[in-house]
Amino acid sequence: MSKAIRVWNEYRHEKTHKEVSDIYPDGLHEAIATYLREQPGLQVRTATLDEPQNGLPDSVLSETDVLIWWGHMAHADVAEETVDRLQKRVLEGMGLICLHSAHFSKIFRRLMGTTCNLKWREIGEKERIWVIEPGHPIAAGLGQYFELEHEEMYGERFDIPAPDTLVFVSWFAGGEIFRSGCCYYRGDGKVFYFRPGHETLPTYYDPNVRRAIANAVRWAAPVDGPKHTFGHHPQPIEDVKPWP
């Protein structure tokens, strides 16, 4: 049974910054989607910010198993109404994978409840991503660590809730560390934050980054879990006399 994946990109840098479009001529969503399309059992489409309803009408969301999110310069342009629907859909079971600068996306901050702030620096320093939880499915097929020769630095304190499972921690040449792969259960859904992916760098062509994203997609896919009932349940399951 094929999983429906949607790769969302704000798709602005690519239109205005030649250094970005040189690397991602069809948008970085296509670089990610192209790789995922080669993986078995995934049906992959894309969506972008400037489409109607930010590319994510309910008709799309309701049939999406896992949504991948990349945004950076235009977080503010995502409609509150879109964020409301996204949050609702994640809590109903849709997986969400937030990449890199999506730490500051409205949907990630909404789901985390914290500022999601961090330190950053853009000098193209080396990042080494260490696997901390080797039995986790997101670590499948990876080595003890993998390196990105040039990346933007993100450093702690990363103002997030402690992840339910911490899979990756990054070392940066400039002296910082960062929790780079963070798994969360939220509602019936699952969220994965994955750090790498500055828009001026070919990070989304890196085979380890791609593998981690593909792994995360499978981990984040909905399970056929319980349908909850919430609210007033006046009738006890057991035989109990009302009081007084």
Added chain:
Amino acid sequence: MSKAIRVWNEYRHEKTHKEVSDIYPDGLHEAIATYLREQPGLQVRTATLDEPQNGLPDSVLSETDVLIWWGHMAHADVAEETVDRLQKRVLEGMGLICLHSAHFSKIFRRLMGTTCNLKWREIGEKERIWVIEPGHPIAAGLGQYFELEHEEMYGERFDIPAPDTLVFVSWFAGGEIFRSGCCYYRGDGKVFYFRPGHETLPTYYDPNVRRAIANAVRWAAPVDGPKHTFGHHPQPIEDVKPWP
């Protein structure tokens, strides 16, 4: 060094429901505050919804170490602006203790990122609260469990993030269970959700409930932790040459 505690109550039921004011003639905030005032090292004041700025201007928040929150029928009347300031203050280090129906308060839902929905039933059934993490300071002075002869039932699925530490789980006569004592680190602050306390019942006079709240106040108090810097840190700590 005394901790500044503020017990906040929406204080509406007490004015309109005789069954509530019979039990809590000065408001349930006073029932809680009176007990806490007897504890060493706490300076305890109260605040209520209908005061200016919902009783919580910045001048109050900035000098509050731990805020206790009870709300039920008037969550919607808490100003968004108040919630913004509350969230900011928690993330800066203030402790927050959300009691009972505060599971649906704006500030708790904001900090959790989930619906915080649950099942409920009001037939005055028995609740038995089991201690799950006996080494946690919130369990100090308690037995293996304590009972509330009559309480409103709250049942799982409780739509919250898994707590960083789960201290209590409740058994209900009607057949449900509930995660009743939930600790969270959020930003530089700490949040404790504590289930008991329906307004028509004398729960806040119960010695175990009171002890748990007093324990939680001490646990949630700010520590003198690091002052973070966020944002652009163009200068690496280590000597790294910019690229390209």
Added chain:
Amino acid sequence: MSKAIRVWNEYRHEKTHKEVSDIYPDGLHEAIATYLREQPGLQVRTATLDEPQNGLPDSVLSETDVLIWWGHMAHADVAEETVDRLQKRVLEGMGLICLHSAHFSKIFRRLMGTTCNLKWREIGEKERIWVIEPGHPIAAGLGQYFELEHEEMYGERFDIPAPDTLVFVSWFAGGEIFRSGCCYYRGDGKVFYFRPGHETLPTYYDPNVRRAIANAVRWAAPVDGPKHTFGHHPQPIEDVKPWP
């Protein structure tokens, strides 16, 4: 690619207690194995205590993806040497599912580091198992809760480390609650403790119990994660001058 499952049973009660063999004439391992054999992608065998090397020579362990463990009256008869090899194999990636009275098995206690003690009572009372983390794969196909009309009671305090993910919590008619579905990452492996399954009751024919076990098998299966190197790494990855 088929997963190699091994259902281990101490297989003593069935030989000596008619009430047990009446329910599980081929041993309770066969009741579990029979169901799992019907599931796609699983290759299921069994092993029992009184076979040579407790049925688990290295040749068996090395080709086992997930081991299911049921033991009760004969924990002490499992050789320390077997436990050493089991622990090693779990830490190398093998999944381990400990059922019911296996809370007191040597391997579970070894992996937990705690006493794994609990309360118990055998009056055949009702157990209601609530799903707490509905997005977890072990909850797939289940309802909000499922009931076992008659079970042995296990009650908190269950002296275990807090699970990495808590999936189930049980309600018992007699007044106790219990963390019934507990997921752990340990080494490169994964461990799931699942409470139900008293030997004198037909619990392992229950469709929900069976489904949970089958789900757990898939969750606990090894991933193709990193091969670690441990110990002395005299050569830094980065160019650093030794000191002094």
Added chain:
Amino acid sequence: MSKAIRVWNEYRHEKTHKEVSDIYPDGLHEAIATYLREQPGLQVRTATLDEPQNGLPDSVLSETDVLIWWGHMAHADVAEETVDRLQKRVLEGMGLICLHSAHFSKIFRRLMGTTCNLKWREIGEKERIWVIEPGHPIAAGLGQYFELEHEEMYGERFDIPAPDTLVFVSWFAGGEIFRSGCCYYRGDGKVFYFRPGHETLPTYYDPNVRRAIANAVRWAAPVDGPKHTFGHHPQPIEDVKPWP
């Protein structure tokens, strides 16, 4: 009410390695104990491996609130019987702080259930310890990070259970990262693993290291939590008829 602290040291390097005794002439336990003695509310004594019963007879353990442990070359010389008593006492509530090479101590491995293996390198490279959970009491009084100009490197994969709370993560000049401050609830007790402290380096004179240890002592001290009953509880709390 004063807390009884016991600083345990295997105290071998100091007797045989001049480079160690030059730094810690009275043993590194004394360097730690001296600082702790200056802190209010702590009653601090020491114990060493070669004393009778490894310096930790039950009469000592039973009156110890928090035990600090440093060992390295002589882990094997700690009697199994001592480890049994230590484990029992931690599970009964005593705090345990394992320093540096105590990752390989029998008691730490016993309590973790894993190999506790790691990578190491001894070229005196720089370590920078980042605070990851700033609201935790162990972070009190520290900055965003602190540095140790020269330390032994410990690198991931650190084969431990994911800590209940991760407080520190280290950056090493040679390219590795490490979970350096790990909190665990185990039984009624609490365990803190703290990485720094190679015997040939003056790490235990560092004010940040000292502050972290003093903080950890207070965090790990026992709370007056519930006294459990385990085992057979034939009588249900609620009125339930035995079956069949």
